[in-house]
Amino acid sequence: MVAWTGLWMQRIAVSWLAWELTGSAFWVGMVAFCDLAPAVLISPLAGAMADRVDRVKLAMWTQVAIALQAMAVAGLTYSGHMTIALLLVLEVCGGTASSFAQPARQTLMPGIVARADLPAAVAANSLCFAVARFIGPAIAGPVIAIWGVVPAIAGNAVGYLFACLTIALLRVDPKERRGHPVSKSLGAEVVEGLRYAARHPGLGPLLLYAALGALMLRGVQEILPPFVERLFGRGAESLAVLTACFGIGALITGLWVASRGRLEGVTRLAIFGALAQAIATVGFVATGYFPLGMLCAALIGGFASMHGISVQTLIQSATDPTYRGRMLSLWGLITRAFPALGALGLGAAGEVFGLQWPTLVAVALFLGVFGWGMTRLRRMEAELEGPPASPGGETGRS
DSSP states (O other), rough: OOOHHHHHHHHHHHHHHHHHHHHHHHHHHHHHHHHHHTTTHHHHHHHHTTTOOOOOOHHHHHHHHHHHHHHHHHOOOOOOOOOHEEEEEEHHHHHHHHHHHHHHHTTGGGTSSOGGGHHHHHHHHHHHHHHHHHHHHHHHHHHHHOOOOOHHHHHHHHHHHHHHGGGGGOOOOOOHSSSSOOSSOOHHHHHHHHHHHHHHHHHHHHHHHHHHHHHHHHHHHTTTHHIIIIIOOOOOOHHHHHHHHHHHHHHHHHHHHHHHHOOHHHHHHHHHHHHHHHHHHHHHOOOOOHHHHHHHHHHHHHHHHHHHHHHHHHHHHHOOGGGGHHHHHHHHHHHHHHHHHHHHHHHHHHHHHHHHHHHHHHHHHHHHHHHHHHHHHHHHHHHSSSSSSOOOOSSOOO
């Protein structure tokens, strides 16, 4: 909770810093791209690493790296030496560390709770993220408005150092602390994980649907400053308010999913959650009325949370334990790299056509993806909501 609060403080601050340095939606999108894009190359390697090393130690050291990156951004900005080029390089460094941290942390979950509790545990994990998404911007907005971006970014360094110290207190089942004995090269295990995902009749289509949804729908959340200023005519305080609205929506939905606490119907939630997110996105960009924008932002956050919690729950439940780190790293790639690509495309198109029409075109394209997902829904439900995956098996069914 502390680390993610700092993370959201830094995200708001860095996004606003990029806007102050350049005044360009393209460069704001490029900063988001540099933070999230390393997942394209790093996430498969990070997943393979999480399946073969001590996951607790990997999580600790990656969180130290994130704290050091925040210190560097804050220090350069405070000294007046920050440029957009330096900011891009540092965001690549932070994105690389985060790509290793994500599978290391998430693969620990089955070592902490029983399989029957995984849906609620995944939802609780997402609730922490949603609460931090509300608290972080709520703190960052006034801080940026009064003292500038440096204190908000430094808060992330403090948060991640705290997280590094507390993760050592986790009691993890020794069998889940490591994935499997090392028998192949890292590259061979990466390829093996990709083949497992591609051949799995449930996970393959689910991950592809989630990736295309992230590409077409998440760009709005990644480049909010131009929307705040151009669409609503507001400043940093309203940027924090909108980001908090995303978090409030995610919090409410996460509470509902956590209380639901069962695997049945989760695949359907994943498919329809993304559709509802698309509809809410249309409402967000079609209005210049800020209160309605706040409502649509909450709906986007809520339905995106429903989709994300559902996909992660299915990955945790249906994946052979040997491949769990690699499958969760693919989920990390989807949630980091594909929104970055979407943000870059939306930012570039926004410079030429404005922000509304490119967003509406992306939503229209996603409707085709939703139609494809509906044709695969029954097969995915049978494969992902059936008996648990057996070690070494391709699916949860015999």
